[in-house]
Amino acid sequence: MTETSAPEGGLTPTPNNCPLPRIRSDFPTFNAAIDYAARSEKGMNFHDMRGELERVYTFTRMREDALDHAARLLDMGLEKGDRVALIAETSPEFAALFCACVYAGIWPVPLPLPTTFGGRDNYIDQLAVQLESADPRLLLYPAEIAEMTKEAATRKGCMGEDWDSFASRPAPPCDLPEAEPDDICYLQYSSGSTRFPTGVAVTHKALLHNLYGHAASMELGGDDRVASWLPWYHDMGLVGCFLSLISNQVSVDYLKTEHFARRPLAWLDLISRNEGTTLSYSPTFGYDICARRISSQSNVGDRFDLSRWRVAGNGADMIRPDVMQGFVNAFAPAGFKASAFTPSYGLAEATLAVTVMPPGEGIKIELVEEERLSGSERNLSRPARYRAIVNCGKPLPDMDVEIRGENGEAKGDHQIGKVWCRGPSVMHSYFRNEDATRDCLVDGWLDTGDMGYMADGYLFIVGRAKDMIIINGKNHWPQDIEWAVEQLPGFNHGDIAAFSIETDSGEEAPAVLVHCRVSDPAERISLRNQIADKVRSVTGMNCVVELVPPRTLPRTSSGKLSRAKAKKLYLSGEIEPLDVAA
Structure with missing residues (x-):
């Protein structure tokens, strides 16, 4: 494989634009998309851990x-x-x-x-x-x-x-x-x-339809350029930051995922250094870790230039408004605009994207009462509590989104239920798994397994149905418990996993696994009690609090917390809690 070199021997990155007219994914097959992209001068640029260009392809x-x-x-x-x-x-x-x-x-x-x-x-x-x-x-x-x-x-x-x-x-x-x-x-x-x-x-037709819809929703233009560290085994990295760039003829700068994990700010260096970089996506935790790394530095405006970044995509996990605000606070001196944030919702079963926020609208939230989220009766003896729910945008072209109740009935605006979608981007099937396919594909509609509501044509996601904690007939979202604990000093995003377990008495109770970074026995006891009090204030119940060593909680390949796996490892004894005296 050859590399493109400048006359003086240095590497020349592929251009943002070239004479070949851009076609937004309007091809019969992905083969045809590759053929057309190969007629351009554009391509992929691979960078090392420090963001230095090492291969042009x-x-x-x-x-x-x-x-x-x-x-x-x-x-x-x-x-x-x-x-x-x-x-x-x-x-x-x-x-x-x-x-x-x-x-x-x-x-x-x-x-x-x-x-x-x-x-x-x-x-x-x-x-x-x-x-x-x-x-x-x-x-x-x-x-x-x-x-x-x-x-x-x-x-x-x-x-x-x-x-x-x-x-x-x-x-x-x-x-x-x-x-x-x-x-x-x-x-x-x-x-x-x-x-x-x-x-x-995923068929050629489904792929190309989704790539067209995504490009159209982001208003992809002739001079746009992408930077990415997302892994290619996850749909957002594979489809959104690899296949889409071929099908829409966009040059891209890549940083390996493991390099981002070691040096997160190299991602922002990449965006700053490569003139014309306008699009880049990340799950919430990517923005969070960058804001935390830069918090102690004062040269943000000197080191970075994020003024050209017009689509800062958010997806792949629950979008945290507080984290996004933290990123804005940290990088506004470098020219980053809050309006660049582009929330989206999608899943591999719909190829990639289902909804995308129109560019420039930024993060929009609605404050929703806890009782509405859990479907329970309002407790009038205590003040109402609210959670900020992020607007995930409008459906892609030709994508229908519907909210349904437990009996399959369609819900109206601001009514919470299961999210279903239908359109040419929906998957063909689960490979060699007819039962699983029948479970989620009904008359062309895909049951996403997520809960949310629609409002004025926009989709709001509130959580995964399978993660719901149901105790004494009352529903609790694990995110609410985890976010409450994160408000205590010393915790980072992803330090807490909440789920339900059966206690020795045979009753269900919330359990919370928490990364612990203190070694003093007295401090551990105090920390456990603080966490228990915090969860009690959210759920109204006592909970099982287990302090576990840092980096113990499992994650999926895309970096998301896996509550189901954390529960399994905890119950099997593979996650061993730290000793905390009574």
Whole structure:
């Protein structure tokens, strides 16, 4: 693979604009989208941990490499409809291999890197489970993780090869299969896919429709440029910050996810340094960690220039207004505008986006009474409590969104219920899982599993239905409990996991696992009591408070807190609470 060099020997990034007219994802198949992007001068720019440009990979070069790889796959005997699992490292190799699979009619299956799991054995176990589900003929991976990936491939009984060895195979000329809009383009495993993973089968038609809708909603223009650190095994990174940029011909600057984790501010350096960068997405925790890292520095305006950042996307987890305000407070001196925030709502089962806030409208919230959120009667003996619910925008073109009650009845504005959506972007099915497909796809409508309400055409998300804590017939949102504990001094976003457990008496009670950074026994007792008092003030009940070591609470591959896994590990004894004297 070649790199573009300037005459003096330095690397020249791909341009923001070029003579080729931009087409917003108006193609019959993703193959055609790759072909068109390759006619431009644009492409991908890969940066090291410090944000320095180290590899330039034009869409033209990517297509050439992809066609060679497609010939290699077919020469190995793979056929249209087979699966190839790809370890989704943010790299030119993965980009070319993904597109190669698409050209060959083979379904690429992006799988996570080991950095998102707790150790070697856990990663191998998780990879083996996903390989069992996807049933690929071949697993391709970076050479540096060959030992782990080979072991997972051996368990599944599929062929495994590092991508350098694969690239050395012969690539004899061949005829590529014809792609149709209704063909499956790829399989996407959601970030929560753990013990029983479900691969979302996405067609070319669904992908391109979503990419068009997303680009149109963000008013993507001819000079826009993207910066991203999001992982390519998660839908927001894969679809929003990789496939979309090919299909909409946008140059992009990449920072690896693990590099962002070590040096979060390198992301903002990247946006500042690369002239014309106007779009970048992150879950809430990405904005939070940057604001915390910069809080002690006084040279914000000298170091960063965020004035051109017009779409600061928010998605992939619950959007926290307080965190967003903290980011604005920290980076306003660098020219960041609060109106740049662009909340959105989506899920892999709808390809990516379902709703997007119109650019320039920023974060808008509504204060909703706790009783309305939980569906319980108002307790008149205490003052009303409210939670700020973020407006997640309007549905994409041709996307219908409906709020339904427990019996399937449609709800009116400001009435909370289950979020359903319908449109050309909705998935084809869960791969080889008819029961799961029937459970969530009904007459073309997708049950998202999320709770929310509509108001004047905008969608507000209040939480995941499966995370609801129901005790004595009353509903409690775990986010409310977690956010309340976070108000105590010394806690960060993601330090708390709330769920329900059965006590020794057989009754259900709220349980709260909390990262503890103090070692003094007396301080631990005081901390536990403070947390219990705080939760009691929110729920009106006593709770089980367990202090656990830092970095104990599990996260999904996209970085979101996994309450279900935290509960499972706690009940199985794999999360061991710290000793706290009575």
